[in-house]
Amino acid sequence: MASMYDDCKKSSTIIIVNGVKMTLGDYKASKAPKTKKAKKKSEPKELGVVASEIESMLKSMTALKSIQVYKNHAYRSWGTIANEILAYRGISKPMSIYCVKYRELLALLEEVQKIAKRNEGAVFQYIDKMAWKLDDMRININDMIKAINESGVCQRFKDHEAINGEGRQLGLGTITIKALRTMQNIDNTIKRLKEIADYGVDAMDYGNHLSYKGRMRMRLN
16 A cells, blocks of 8 residues: 655656646646635625616706796796796696606605615615606696697797796796707616616626716717
8 A cells, every 4th residue: 555655746847848846746736726716705785886877867857847847937036927828728637647657656656765775675676656647747738838838828929038038037938949859868767766676786897997977878879
């Protein structure tokens, strides 16, 4: 039976491989299959990143807030003419429904932000609700724009700031144009919200080095 001494002696035997001197033990060690090191587990992704992206998406669609501001503050800015415009052929109804849903959307965003801070997976249920809420709001916006166009108020009061106002006091005509331009952005946001709701934090991997506007440009190309 070979002794431990014999094994050590064999291992220290000098051999030449490709012109390089090495011990037999070193040669065998170089040929032995290498054990793969366990990969370090990645750090869990913060749900706060998800909440921040959603907040940025909503803030980028300034027309959403402008509609609510007009409905609630037009009289304060322009007096009775604002009430006349809003009451003209049913413009007020779709705007009122929209404003209720807009407040509900903001309440859902607030819940998302709270739950995200607690790092709870339930946040994705609220994100899904946001997608459906925004989809309802899109319908209300279309109804509002249709009512405004059919009423003719933009032509009747075209010289009044309640219609053509810009800057801090947006007129209804200006808001209508902004809302029309925002519709594609709303569609993209709904798709993104549903994507996050379905795939969770993994959805954040796509284009995570890009800004929100950058990702939207990629989606439109």
